[in-house]
Amino acid sequence: MIGEGKGFADSLVPLQCYEPHVTAVIPRHRYNQFQSSLSTEEKFERVMEQVQTFTGLDVRMEVARMLAFDALILNEDRHTNNILFLYDPFEKTWQLTPLFDNGLSLLSDEKDYTSGTPLSILKRKVKAKPFNSHFSKQLSLYKGPPFIDIDTFFTKLAQTTVDFGRAKQVFEYGRTH
Numbered sequence: 001m002i003g004e005g006k007g008f009a010d011s012l013v014p015l016q017c018y019e020p021h022v023t024a025v026i027p028r029h030r031y032n033q034f035q036s037s038l039s040t041e042e043k044f045e046r047v048m049e050q051v052q053t054f055t056g057l058d059v060r061m062e063v064a065r066m067l068a069f070d071a072l073i074l075n076e077d078r079h080t081n082n083i084l085f086l087y088d089p090f091e092k093t094w095q096l097t098p099l100f101d102n103g104l105s106l107l108s109d110e111k112d113y114t115s116g117t118p119l120s121i122l123k124r125k126v127k128a129k130p131f132n133s134h135f136s137k138q139l140s141l142y143k144g145p146p147f148i149d150i151d152t153f154f155t156k157l158a159q160t161t162v163d164f165g166r167a168k169q170v171f172e173y174g175r176t177h
Helices: 028-036 040-055 060-073 119-125 135-139 150-159 166-176
Strands: 012-016 023-027 085-088 093-096
Touching: 040 060, 060 135, 119 166, 150 166
Parallel strands: none
Antiparallel strands: 012 023, 085 093
């Protein structure tokens, strides 16, 4: 079925070529086949090249750090619509937005991640986005220095009186496994 019931336009993907005078539209299933043959790093690099071409920004480190943070919090909602840029029309400059839409993190969706199920099983069900479904593969894109002091984080987490519910358990499980 074309576009899975979404209409013809949803089944097509614009194809950007390196020749500025060439534009094309290809069927989404062909685009998906092409994308699936690329490694995580190749997918990441291609998107970052397009971002740099369009905005003039090299945000490889920032986006890779975002993906590393997503791995820490098990954010399953980092699709490409949640990686945005702001344009300042007065300065004619672009900037990467701050992190947002982390609501589907730390196994918070109890419809998909029911309480009472062992965390070891639940963590295997979580799928990363957008370059690979495995958090470890996306985490490997980050080559920078540590940006969270894990020891301080866990010390403060242990000392807090705030009830973080299962989120605290998820962090503690992640530290030991």
